[in-house]
Amino acid sequence: MDATTPKFKRKHSNGEKLVAAYWVLGYPSVKESMSIFRTLNEAGADIIEIGYPYSDPVADGETIQDAIQKALTEGVHLDQLWKVSSTIANYSDPFVMTYGNIPFQFGLEAFVEKAKQSGIAGAIFPDLLPEVYPNVLKGIPPAFLISPNTSLERAEFIAQQSQSFIYLITRLGTTGGRNFQDKRLEKLIHSIKSKRNDIPLMVGFGISSQSQAIQAFEQGADGIIVGSELIKKYQTGGKSQVLEFVSELKEVAAQFSGNS
């Protein structure tokens, strides 16, 4: 661990449990999304995932799809991604989450270069499996996804490939809240953590309440990821609801910190 080690990794090695918050850049407008990223900072999100809109987000559920659609009509572009990451990097750790064709068209090397300059601490491309993930792109530490139907053997392989965090999906399907698949999940968590513990194991794709967060931590997760639920909260109660929910999750995380 040195001066360039991102904050979230230090926290993890200190036994702190983490909260990652996802928001779509450009939703509901570019300006408002910038302000929401600030809100996520204020609420203490340890990792802020900047969802960069893609025209065909196959791994996303209804709520995020609609937000992405709206963001695209708002005319979002990559310069805004670099800008917002640089700002976030002062407080928290920005991650970029988008689809593979975006860096492919930008140019992989140029994308990595820009991301580094903007303080981006990690990248999530839900359609780039480790098998097809270009080496150059690993210049931004990748977070690979593991799903409930991934075999234990493959889960270990994916965990080894990940360099920022390990992203465990809690249910079959796209992003958005629904059921946990308890037994299978617990087994996966233990199996992964017994093999790799230097980077956090983050659980996401279904967290919509404090009790689900508690459950995830009880099962051994190092952190949780919220996305769709934040958008829903915003739609019903605005930024203050987003702030409140992330703060609540941070409290839950704090309760579990230090006893990993």
Add this chain to the structure above:
Amino acid sequence: METIKTLKNVPDQHGFFGKFGGQYAPEILKPALDELVEAYSRLRQNQEFHDELYRLNSTYSGRPTPIYFANRLTGHAGGAQIYLKREDLLHGGAHKINNAIGQALIAKYLGKNRLIAETGAGQHGTATAMVGALFGMETVIYMGTKDIERQLPNVKRMKLMGADVVPVNKGSKTLKDAVNEAMRDWVTNVETSHYLIGSVVGPHPFPMIVRDFQSVIGEEIKLEFPEKYGKLPDIVVACVGGGSNAAGTFYPLVDENVDLYGAEAGGIGESAGNNSASLSLGSSGIIHGAYTYMIQNREGHIIPTHSVSAGLDYPGVGPEHAFWKECGRVKYLPVSDEEALETFKLVSKLEGIIPALESAHAISLALKLAKEKSKDTRIVVTLSGRGDKDLDSVLGM
């Protein structure tokens, strides 16, 4: 070591045709894709599977299809002889049934009792509804609301045969969005469902599986043509949407001395958004699980396409076509809406055969080629489907 000159031993074990293809898909699908790779490699060796496929192809679909010498069309062009490979005579009216039967059989062997499919023109949806009924499987078809409007007769057919047609009201409300929805359904129900993809697109192993089931088209040409005419045709032409009828036509012939041409939807112009000609007018990128050619903007977002023919109105294309394009084996050329419509009417009048608008693109290109060739040159065109479904959209114009 001497290199064996064949283009047939693709894809490699990771699903790549040269640099194209692969699996650019969410992790959730990986177990299902692996399962499919494994099941297919087993079934490929299974005689019972082949026997059942053969039996259904001949007794249910109506194979083999004839190769017809289009005498008046040939006279009209005034050059090379034009032959039509009559996939339009198949049950359901298009080549789509070749693939649907094969994949339904795979689903059966995998113990999956629910079929998911996307459809644009409704031809693949119809073929899937047919095999859903044939095998007694639950069938769910995703279709863009814009396509539902322009292909209503097919929607009625699908429903009559027991399929659930789910309207997709997202994005451009056409085929690409239907594919996205079908993938999302598969991601959610992957343990009980098989995604019966309709063309040589998607992540590995779909492009290979669909190509193999459609290859019966090219195999029949390869068998029948030399028997009747002493040698293989000089030129073979097929239309390319996703590219399944073309891949099935070309693949058995790629190592032979035959010139191969793919006709793409040139629409109303060369600028992005006015056509669906991914190979001749697009660029390379990732779409629907594969690295291939596609229609996209500078940042990489998929751009909605245009074609008068719903079956060609798709922004991607099978990765094997991208491979054939790059190694120069197949030439891909755009054919405009106007040319296709003109050919649609011409073939109807001269031959008493109403071609699908998709297939009219191929015949149009064949007519252009025929005009430049001598009378002893033989051109076979795959007539991928019949045009009854297009009457409203053509005559209403």
